[in-house]
Amino acid sequence: MAVDRSRLPSPGPDPPFHFPQVVRHMLGNGLKVRTVEHPGVPVVTFVMQINGGLGADPAGREGLASLTADMVDEGTGMLSAIDISDALARIGAEHDVEVGADATMFTLTTLTRFAGRGARLLSDMLTAPSMRASDFERVRQLRLDRLRQLKDLPPAVAERAFLQLLYPSHPYGHLAIGSDASLRALKLDAAVRFHKATFLPGRATLVVAGALSHGDLLAAAEDAFGGWRGEERVLDAPSAAADVNPKPNSSPHLAIIPRDGAAQSELRIGHLSARRDTPDYAPLLTMNAILGGQFVSRLNLKLREEKAFTYGVRTGFDWRRGLGPFSAQTSVHTAATAESIADTLQEMSALRGTRPATAQEMSFAQASLTRGYPRNFETAQQVARSVAQLALFDLPDSYFEEFVPKVNAVTIDEVTRVAQTYLDPSRAIALVVGDRNATEESLSTLGLGELHVLPPS
Amino acid sequence: MSTAIELPHAKRTLANGLDVIVHEDRRVPIVAVNLWYHVGSKNERLGRTGFAHLFEHLMFEGSEHHNGGFFMPMQQAGALLNGSTNSDRTNYWEVVPTSALELALWMESDRMGYLLPALTRERFETQRDVVLNERRQNYENRPYGMALMALSAALFPPDHPYHWLTIGAVEDLRAMEFEDVRAFFRTYYHPANASLALAGDIDTAHAFELAEKYFGEIPAGETPERVEAEASLPREIRLVLEDRVELPRVYMAWHSPAMFADGDAESDLLADLLANGKTSRLYRSLVYDTRIAVDVSAYQHSREIGSFFLLASTAAPGRSLTEIAAMIDERIQRLADEGPVDEEMERGLAQAEAHFMYRLQTVGGFGGKSDQLNAYNVFLGDPDFFAGDLGRYRAATRESVRAAARTHLAFDRRVLLSIVPRGQAALALPGSEPVAVS
Numbered sequence: 001m002a003v004d005r006s007r008l009p010s011p012g013p014d015p016p017f018h019f020p021q022v023v024r025h026m027l028g029n030g031l032k033v034r035t036v037e038h039p040g041v042p043v044v045t046f047v048m049q050i051n052g053g054l055g056a057d058p059a060g061r062e063g064l065a066s067l068t069a070d071m072v073d074e075g076t077g078m079l080s081a082i083d084i085s086d087a088l089a090r091i092g093a094e095h096d097v098e099v100g101a102d103a104t105m106f107t108l109t110t111l112t113r114f115a116g117r118g119a120r121l122l123s124d125m126l127t128a129p130s131m132r133a134s135d136f137e138r139v140r141q142l143r144l145d146r147l148r149q150l151k152d153l154p155p156a157v158a159e160r161a162f163l164q165l166l167y168p169s170h171p172y173g174h175l176a177i178g179s180d181a182s183l184r185a186l187k188l189d190a191a192v193r194f195h196k197a198t199f200l201p202g203r204a205t206l207v208v209a210g211a212l213s214h215g216d217l218l219a220a221a222e223d224a225f226g227g228w229r230g231e232e233r234v235l236d237a238p239s240a241a242a243d244v245n246p247k248p249n250s251s252p253h254l255a256i257i258p259r260d261g262a263a264q265s266e267l268r269i270g271h272l273s274a275r276r277d278t279p280d281y282a283p284l285l286t287m288n289a290i291l292g293g294q295f296v297s298r299l300n301l302k303l304r305e306e307k308a309f310t311y312g313v314r315t316g317f318d319w320r321r322g323l324g325p326f327s328a329q330t331s332v333h334t335a336a337t338a339e340s341i342a343d344t345l346q347e348m349s350a351l352r353g354t355r356p357a358t359a360q361e362m363s364f365a366q367a368s369l370t371r372g373y374p375r376n377f378e379t380a381q382q383v384a385r386s387v388a389q390l391a392l393f394d395l396p397d398s399y400f401e402e403f404v405p406k407v408n409a410v411t412i413d414e415v416t417r418v419a420q421t422y423l424d425p426s427r428a429i430a431l432v433v434g435d436r437n438a439t440e441e442s443l444s445t446l447g448l449g450e451l452h453v454l455p456p457s
Numbered sequence: 458m459s460t461a462i463e464l465p466h467a468k469r470t471l472a473n474g475l476d477v478i479v480h481e482d483r484r485v486p487i488v489a490v491n492l493w494y495h496v497g498s499k500n501e502r503l504g505r506t507g508f509a510h511l512f513e514h515l516m517f518e519g520s521e522h523h524n525g526g527f528f529m530p531m532q533q534a535g536a537l538l539n540g541s542t543n544s545d546r547t548n549y550w551e552v553v554p555t556s557a558l559e560l561a562l563w564m565e566s567d568r569m570g571y572l573l574p575a576l577t578r579e580r581f582e583t584q585r586d587v588v589l590n591e592r593r594q595n596y597e598n599r600p601y602g603m604a605l606m607a608l609s610a611a612l613f614p615p616d617h618p619y620h621w622l623t624i625g626a627v628e629d630l631r632a633m634e635f636e637d638v639r640a641f642f643r644t645y646y647h648p649a650n651a652s653l654a655l656a657g658d659i660d661t662a663h664a665f666e667l668a669e670k671y672f673g674e675i676p677a678g679e680t681p682e683r684v685e686a687e688a689s690l691p692r693e694i695r696l697v698l699e700d701r702v703e704l705p706r707v708y709m710a711w712h713s714p715a716m717f718a719d720g721d722a723e724s725d726l727l728a729d730l731l732a733n734g735k736t737s738r739l740y741r742s743l744v745y746d747t748r749i750a751v752d753v754s755a756y757q758h759s760r761e762i763g764s765f766f767l768l769a770s771t772a773a774p775g776r777s778l779t780e781i782a783a784m785i786d787e788r789i790q791r792l793a794d795e796g797p798v799d800e801e802m803e804r805g806l807a808q809a810e811a812h813f814m815y816r817l818q819t820v821g822g823f824g825g826k827s828d829q830l831n832a833y834n835v836f837l838g839d840p841d842f843f844a845g846d847l848g849r850y851r852a853a854t855r856e857s858v859r860a861a862a863r864t865h866l867a868f869d870r871r872v873l874l875s876i877v878p879r880g881q882a883a884l885a886l887p888g889s890e891p892v893a894v895s
Contacts, residue, residue, distance in 0.1 A: 003671055005522040005567065011534045011557035015486035015658070040484050041817045082745065085735035089804045092811020111811055140749065145751040145773060148703045263593040267807035295528040305526070309588030311594050331594045333586075364533050369552050371535020377486045379818040 002253045017374040018130075019400035020383050023214050027221070029228055031201035034387050036209040036438070037219040038380045041432050042112040044210025044217070045384040047124055049391055052198040053100040055178040055241025056321070059169075061186060063143065063178020065238075066099040068191045068198070070139050072106070078319045084125065091117050099176040099321040102242060104198075106401025109381050112211050119208075119224035127228045130377030134189040142182050151456060152330065153264035157257055161454055162268040165251040166325050169178040173242035187216030196347060198238055200230035205391040209384035246272055251429055254448035258436040259455060266336040272425040276319040276393045280363050282406040284317065284422060289365035290357050290415065291315050291347060291447035292328055296364070298347050300329065309336035313344075319392065327424065334435050338442035345425040352419045358413050370404040462813050464843035466830055467661050471669060473677040474649030478830045478840045479664040480656040481821050482887060487655035489821025490561045491550040491571075493831040495652075496645035498625070499544045499618035499684050507588065507625015508633065512641055514584040516549065521571035523564060534560050541823065542623050545761040548828065552821035554795065555658045562671040567653065573644055578635045585630055592624050600702045601876050604769075606894045608710045609699050611872045612765055616687040619763065627895060652834045656827035657820040680833055681713030683805050688763060690870040693894045696798035696892040697885035705884045706771040706875040707778040709785065713766040713865045716759035716836060722849035723861035724766055726805045728755035730797055730832040730858075731788070732768065736804070738772070738788050749784070751777040761836055766865060770844065776884050778875050796859030809850040813843075 025033040055063045073088075073095070074081045088095055091114035098105045106126060110118040110350070150156040160175050168172030177183075206225060208217040226429035228268060274284060285293075292299035292315025303309045328348075332340045351357065357365075377383050377400075390399055430438060444450050466480040472478040481486060498509050517540070519526040530552050540549040548803065551561045596602040606622050655664045714720035732739045732755035743750035753770040770781050797805075819825040833842040833849035874892075875885035882891065 003563065003566070003674065005563075005571075008523060009559040009563050011554065011560055013556060014535075015555045019485050040482075041814060043818060081735050086800075086804065089734055089736060090807050092814075092816070094811075109815070111814060138745070141748070141773075142744075142751055144706065148774070149600065149771070152702050154598055173669055203529060251515070263597040266598075294532060296526060296532060300653055304587055305583065308583045308590065311587060311591040324889060331590075331598070333590055333593065364529070367535060368532040370539055371533075372487075372552070373535075373559070374485050374554070375537060375552055376487075378487075438752065449607045 003166055013031065013092055014371055019056070020377060020387070022387055022397040023148055024397070025218055027201065027226055028249070029226065031225055031228065033218060033221045034206070034207045034391065035204065035214045035221070036383050036387055037212070037214060037217070038209045038383050039211050041368055042211050043109060043380050044112045044115045044118070044208065044212060045107065045109040045380040046119055047388045048106045048122065049205045049207070049386040049388045050104045050199055051102070053103045054174065054237045055101050055171045055211060056198065056238030057171065057174070057178065058059040059171070060182060061190060062174040063176070064105060064183040064186060064190055064194050066144060066178065067140060067155065067177040067183070067186060068194045069097045069099055069104050070143070070268060071131055071136060071191055072125040072129045074135040074139060075132055076124040076128050077130070077207070079124070080222040081135060083379040087121055093118055095394060101172055101324070102396050105350050106356035107381065107385070107390060107415065112154070115210065115212065115216075115220045116223060119220045123224040123228065129195065131188065131192050132394065133188050136191060139140070140183060140186060143177060144180060145397070147180055147183065154259065154262070154433045157456070158266045158268050159443065161255070161257055162327070162429070162431050164335060165255060166249070166272055167246055168251060169250065170246050171244055172320065172322065172359060184299060194238070195229050199226070202229050207384045207387045207391070209380045211380070240321070242320065244322065246323055249427070250451065252429065252452040253451040253456050254430050254443060254446065256432040256434065256436055256439070256443070257346045257432055257454045260436070262334065264331045264435045265334055265439060265457040267337070267340060268327055268330045268431045270325050271321050271340060271429060273422045274317060275323055276321060278423070283410045283418040285369060286362070286365050286407060286410045287351065287357070287415045287419050288315055288317060290361045291351055294368055299344060299443075302343055302347065303330065307336070309333055334438050335434060336438040337434060339445055341430045342446055348423050349425045349427070351415070353416060353446065356416045359412065362412055366408050367412060369407050373404055462810070462817070462847055464826060464830065465820055466840055469842055470835070471648065471673055473673065473675055474680070475668070475672050476652040476834055477659045477665060477668040478652065478654040478834060479659065480820070480826055480830060481652070481659060482656060482660055482826070483658050486555045487552055487820065488555055488558045488655060488659050489550060489552050489800060489825055489827040490558070490565060490567055491548065491654040491821060491831055493652045493835050494547045494645055495650050495835050496547055496619065497543050497545040497680070499624040499682070501618065501621070501647065502618065503615050504629060506621040506629045507623070507635070508641060509638065510623050510625065510637065511549060511585060511588050511630065511633065513540050513589060514549050514583065515541045515576060515638065516540065516553065516568050516572065517578045519575040520583065521574040522567050524575045527564060528569070530560065530765060534594055536561065537822070539823070544619055544623055547830065550821055550828065550873040556864055558659065562667055566671040566675065569646060569648070569672065572646065573639055575611060579828055581635050584868055585633065588624070589627065589630060592627065592781060594636065596624060601700060603698060603700065604874060605895045606706060608767070608872055608874055610894070611694050611696060611729045611874070611892070612690070612710055612712065612755065613688045613761035617688045618684055619688070619760065621721050636663050643678070644681055645837045648672060648675050649677050649680045652831045654827040654840075655704055655831070656825070663855045686764060688892045690872065693869055694870065694872045696887055697877060697882055697890040698892050698894065699879045699882060699887035701874050702876060702878055703877060704774065705877045706772050706779050707781075707782055708876070709768040709884065710874070711766045711870065713757060713764040715763050716761055719862045720865065721757065721759055721764065721851050723858045724757040724764070724865060725757065725759070726850065726853055726858055727861055727866070728757045728766065728793070729805050729808065730801045731755045731792070738786060738792070742784055743770055743781060747784070749773055755766070782873065782886055787870060789862065791805065793863040793866065799855070800854055802853070802858070806846065806850060809845065810871060813847045
């Protein structure tokens with residue numbers, strides 16, 4: 001059986017795949033529960049998503065949502081932080097917390113034979129944390145120390161400053177961890193109040209996915225969370241950051257945070273662009289894939305494969321319920337700083353009309369977005385997190401089934417239209433974390449106006 | 458109560474020496490193609506470091522019959538793909554829709570059999586610059602990013618291949634000759650030095666047929682000589698490195714048993730009970746109770762011809778590395794004297810068993826089932842070691858873990874590295890010698 005090496009084998013039609021069936025339930029206390037059967041490996045994942053993320057931080061108290069979330073595994077009932085850690089380890093559980101812009105997501109994965117124990121442990125932590133002052137002080141101090149260490153990490157420095165430039169005076173304009181000043185101002189009672197106002201069954205969705213029946217998955221949820229009661233009256237429920245309209249932006253277009261002698265420049269280039277509920281979601285994903293969302297995108301081929309300025313460049317949308325940014329992120333050799341920014345802006349611009357997507361780029365982008373889609377549903381944790389996204393963004397349970405046909409229906413004209421609507425190089429902010437002396441002169445030739453020098457943090 | 462944990466598979470060796478391993482898992486219509494070459498930076502020599510990894514980059518630039526980027530056709534078929542190089546092996550993997558399996562095999566076999574005609578000096582030089590940027594991004598421009606370089610150089614003598622990191626030295630990368638690529642390819646990139654694992658939505662018999670079809674025609678090469686080297690430390694070595702960091706950190710490194718050797722699993726369990734989670738002995742002492750440190754970590758870096766055990770802890774503001782090191786030593790001494798308690802053993806085993814189960818969830822990618830089958834096959838000559846691997850952890854006892862602590866974590870045979878803010882060498886452990894890395 002000799003191989004024909006004169007051409008590549010063309011893949012056959014996509015194999016059929018049935019996306020997980022999501023069953024909706026509502027507990028008596030108002031907690032929304034989603035169950036998904038995921039047979040195979042005896043593993044179960046619980047995802048508790050609570051409405052209220054970093055966008056719920058009050059002004060001047062940035063970091064509150066994240067610090068509160070961090071307190072839940074610091075003690076509950078008779079259990080200390082050490083006891084909780086021990087209990088999690090004894091069922092081999094993996095546990096983590098992710099504080100997003102609009103919601104906070106707690107994930108616990110364990111073996112199915114420990115499903116009940118895992119669920120009850122998660123419930124005890126989330127619904128009845130001890131919130132002791134000594135634990136609070138320790139956790140807060142560790143976060144202050146962490147912030148101090150982040151000053152040396154160029155991606156973190158860039159991320160933080162870029163959010164401030166994108167969202168001046170807006171609840172989205174900070175990292176989940178907050179700032180030195182805001183963390184120092186936080187008191188235990190603020191966390192206690194935030195927990196009371198936010199961690200309520202009516203503000204939460206629990207997704208349970210694993211190698212059990214819907215009935216057993218629901219029973220584990222019901223047994224652990226059925227008795228959860230929130231406060232009767234909540235006076236200060238966090239407002240939704242998504243509803244706050246960002247002000248017209250007067251931020252500079254070109255800014256640098258000096259890092260003398262840095263080996264590379266860390267770059268962020270972009271602007272506020274779209275909300276997750278945009279009807280143009282599928283064309284925007286396609287546009288992004290072509291511009292910078294994958295290895296063979298226009299930008300990566302230019303900056304990495306053609307010019308070798310970087311180990312890699314990516315563009316992407318930071319999807320939120322409110323208006324979220326579109327940006328390019330990369331780290332480039334210092335000498336290539338200005339040219340990398342110019343190339344990025346030029347590629348953003350070209351896709352708006354002078355060099356629209358080609359038919360080949362389209363079919364490529366669509367295929368890469370859709371043909372591998374089933375592999376996002378291999379593990380219970382992948383499934384549970386995907387279903388939590390549906391709840392976060394009010395998407396229908398049929399979303400997974402519709403994704404592939406919707407992306408495949410996108411046309412070149414639509415990509416050009418959404419590029420014109422959602423991409424605007426003239427509004428873009430270019431932020432550099434790098435060597436000022438080595439880059440200042442070339443940056444001034446970019447035509448982006450004055451170079452604003454920002455403080456280190 | 459423990460669950461049976463298995464990874465069923467079949468193995469055949471083609472006439473040209475290529476090992477083929479197949480595992481069926483029909484839950485999702487995808488197949489993982491995972492190809493290991495038994496070559497890494499340990500096959501390099503001093504002055505020529507970084508070659509194996511740079512070569513991995515070249516494998517994505519095109520081969521004779523597909524003279525263009527590897528990513529384009531693969532991503533168009535819906536594949537997720539990547540590759541990586543470490544000291545002992547280089548791996549390449551694709552996770553493809555079942556319908557694109559032959560495309561992946563065609564392309565993998567083309568770059569195994571026919572790489573050199575497509576390789577140009579220009580592609581070589583571009584990828585060398587990309588690698589220099591990778592090094593800047595992941596090592597030079599990252600806080601504490603040069604620690605492993607300094608530690609490896611101190612743990613292993615210059616003629617030992619673990620003396621350098623896989624990323625290589627800048628001057629070596631710059632001095633590389635295009636001509637060296639050919640010899641490297643011929644020596645290491647051929648069927649007898651490779652192992653192919655296919656896992657996922659595929660029939661075993663059909664998988665072997667396809668492997669024969671695409672790889673069977675590639676000529677056998679000679680199995681490279683096994684790299685042997687010894688290393689030991691005659692004393693405690695203390696080093697200091699100034700870096701762009703806010704808080705000083707101390708690293709402690711010891712030689713430890715090679716991957717899968719006696720004591721390797723115990724060293725892994727030791728790392729867990731010392732520094733994994735808030736219950737661990739060092740986290741509890743350093744970060745929770747006394748709060749003299751902001752973090753602590755421990756890891757058994759298992760490698761083919763000799764491992765190292767690494768502990769690291771960062772000082773809380775105003776606290777000294779000396780008090781941290783003293784407390785770590787005290788806790789290690791206690792562990793070496795008394796061994797772990799039953800609760801610690803139970804907890805360690807529960808975590809190990811759960812993690813073995815979690816590893817059965819994905820067919821491909823780094824650490825997926827296909828990658829594990831190849832790891833066992835390449836390092837042990839037999840892919841059938843999944844249950845045996847877990848068995849090593851089940852067999853560990855309080856006494857064997859205590860013995861590992863006593864034998865491998867000796868205070869008079871280790872490297873202590875202090876990384877301190879620039880201009881503050883005085884914050885290092887007493888008696889530390891400045892070390893230069895670039």
